[in-house]
Amino acid sequence: MRLHFGSAMREPAPPAPQTTGWRHEVKSISAAPYKIRLMRRMLPAAIAIALFLLALFFALTVAEWKAEADFARSIYAEVRRRPPHPFLQVLPAGQVGHVNEEGFRGDAITPAKPGRTFRIFTLGGSTTLGVNSAYEETYPFLVQQMLRARHPGRDIEVQNAAAAWYTTAHNVVAYDLRVRRFHPDVVIFFEAINDLTRSFSPSWFARGSFKHDYSHYLGPYARLSGPDVEFPSPPASWLDQWLIWRLVKRRLAHEPSPFNQRDPDNVARLAASMTAVDDAEFRSVESFREFYDSLIRGVRSDGATFIAASQPFLYSASLPEPERRSLYFAPIFCAENGRYPSMNAMIRGMTLFNETARSVADAEHVPFIDFAGTVPRTAQFFSDDVHLRPAGNRLVAERAVDLIEQMHLIND
Structure with missing residues (x-):
């Protein structure tokens, strides 16, 4: 057996230097x-x-x-x-031409009425005012001309005291504050569509839900509440809190505006963003009945003759497409919660309000003219939902004159 003393006695090798930390430090x-x-x-x-x-x-x-x-x-x-009135919101000045110093669309007038003067006042909304017509094409002016031709020995005055946006409630106030002191002999009145629109609460014209006195519907001065009324849809994100962003988005996305009813394409886009419904509820009809009755009673208490009438309208289930494109009242003035009245609903609504007007007139024993049945529902007579062209105004004037003559109200 061999012993390997050399291997056993060899000194152990020194440990290798630790270089890891040094390299990391370097x-x-x-x-x-x-x-x-x-x-x-x-x-x-x-x-x-x-x-x-x-x-x-x-x-x-x-x-x-x-x-x-x-x-x-x-x-x-x-x-x-359109300077605001503290009780009536708007007046004809700024809406149409040929407005006299007293704020009526007509010739100059004074409260004192000469002995040979027969004075007629017309009340109503924008259809009576004739917002789309020259003064000489409005039905009150035509009534004046026709009666003057038939009664040359009398001084016939017809003053147009209507105004755009006016409901029966506005006309009750307008008669008391503005018309009564002129001692009219006859007052002719028709209105339906503006009261019908008050059944609803469009976010761009109203605040809150329906109220019996129509105080929810701010109408022409809703924009005073701020620029948010310009946009039919509510803010979808924090970016929509910026007006400039919403304006840019509306331009890029061609979003509709509820304040541009004269552009059929804009109205069509607005209508397409909502749903047309047949079961629209006309909540303002009882207010309409109450205000209508108050107006009749007020006029008759002053000894004047009150002539009530239905309001003509273009709505028809068989209306051709070109005429349909002229309609805008339902999606703009009657929208609420993403819904608006369909054509059938608007026909039903206008019929309801006109029949209510007739029933009030019958109950108060005042004459009633069916203007709605007089004017054919075509573009020849209508420029839109309810506003009349010259041909329509002439038909209305002729019916009014015929009734005045039948009642022998003017003594030569």
Whole structure:
């Protein structure tokens, strides 16, 4: 047996040096300047981005202020054009031409009535006022001309005291405040569509739910509550809180406006964003009945003759497409919660209000003219839902004159 003394007596090898920490330290020391250099390179870009975002926010804020200022200026211009009345909202001045100093559409008039004067006042809404007609084409003017031709020995005066947006409630107030002191001999009145619209609460014209006195329906001055009424749909995100964003989105997406009823394509887009329903509820009909009765009683208490009438309308189930494109009252003035009355509903509604007017007239024993049955429902006689063309105004005037003559109200 051999003993390997050399191997046994060999000294153990020294341990290998630990270089891991040293290399890491060297690596960390060398990486630090690189990060600093990188940060120095990125800092100007970060500052530039921050300044750009700040400038963008400032520009958007300025644009928002300008959009709000432009909206406010449009309100000021509208109020100047149609100065508000403290009780009646609007007056004919600013709506039509040939308005006299007393605020009626007609020739000059004084409260004192000469002995040979026979004075007629017409009350109503925009159809009676003739917002789409020259003064000489309105039915009150035509009544005046026809009666003057038949009674040359009398001074026939016909004053148009109607105004756009007026309901029966407005006309009760208008008669008491503005007409009564002129001592009319005859008052002719028809109105239905404006009372019908008060059954609803469109977000762009009304605030809150239906109220019996129509106080929910702000109508022409709803825009005074702010620019949000310009947009039919509620805000969908935080971006929609910015007026400038909603204006840009409306332009890019061709969103409809409830304040542009004269553009058939705009009205069609607005209608397409909602649902037409046949079961619309006409909640204002009892208010209409009450106000109508109050108006008749007020006029008759002054000794004047009251002539009631139905309101003509274009709605028809067989209406051709070109005439349908002229309609706008239902989706604009009668919308609520994404719904609006269908054609059938509007026919039913106008018939209901006209029949209610007839029933009130019968109960009060005053004459009633069926203007709705007199005017054919075609584009020859209507420019839209209820506003009449000259041919329609002439038919209405002829019926009114015929009744006045049949009643022998004018003594030569």
